[in-house]
Amino acid sequence: MESIDKNSKKMDKPLKKIWLLAAFLAWIVPGAGHLYINRRTRGIIIFFTVTITFWVGVAAGGVMTVDRHCHPLWFYAQMGAGINGVVSWHRQKVVYNELLDSHDIQQSDLLMQDSQPSDSLINRDKKLAEKKIALVPPGEDVARAYTGIIGMMNMLAAFDAALLCLMGISGEPAGGSMKEKDATDQDSTNQKNRDT
């Protein structure tokens, strides 16, 4: 009996959570922030949704989907997917370095001039197309939309985890949905009005 009492006391005691850690965990491993604040089911759902959608995007676009030099804004959005984005970027860099070592492309080919694609960048794309790894329309748009948008959604999840942590909320919300709560509140006020 005493051990049960001790356990219940432990459960009642709120755990101090660090919001920065929640945000970092939620970014690096999608859903981990929600696991950290004891929202296990939500964390698992977020993890599988972000991971599957991101890698479907990479499958559509190939190894060059996450490209820092050609599309920096999409790149920042893709990095929102945490470990998925980092692994994908690493793979792209490995392939790029192999191409640089074999002198298929030059380092100067990566440069943009006045945010417009330079001739060397177009040449680079031609060389990647010869290797059959260049992103080509319409798969390019599909790949970037999938990886970028899901990266931004993961950032939203990280923001949510951090915010809940700051508010001191841990675990699933007690009771039913907000509509149900509103309905029960409305019923109780109606009952009180009738009584008076």
Place this chain on the structure above:
Amino acid sequence: MNCFTAIIFYNPLEIPWQLVPWCIIPLCISVGIIYKTLRCEDIARLPVEITKFTFYVIGGLACVCLAAVAIYHLFL
């Protein structure tokens, strides 16, 4: 198996142009899942909320698309 996975994540898939508009549906579902997982208070109502949200988004996009086509044909 390793060779197959290496190819599908290395070389881009050849997606036909006709298939591109349909690719928006899985993305809308994914966005709906994440958004409603964060917003929905009652986890038991999650499938219903996700379905409703996905239909709203796809319906909204279809309306915008129809409006754009109508403007193009009537005024341009």
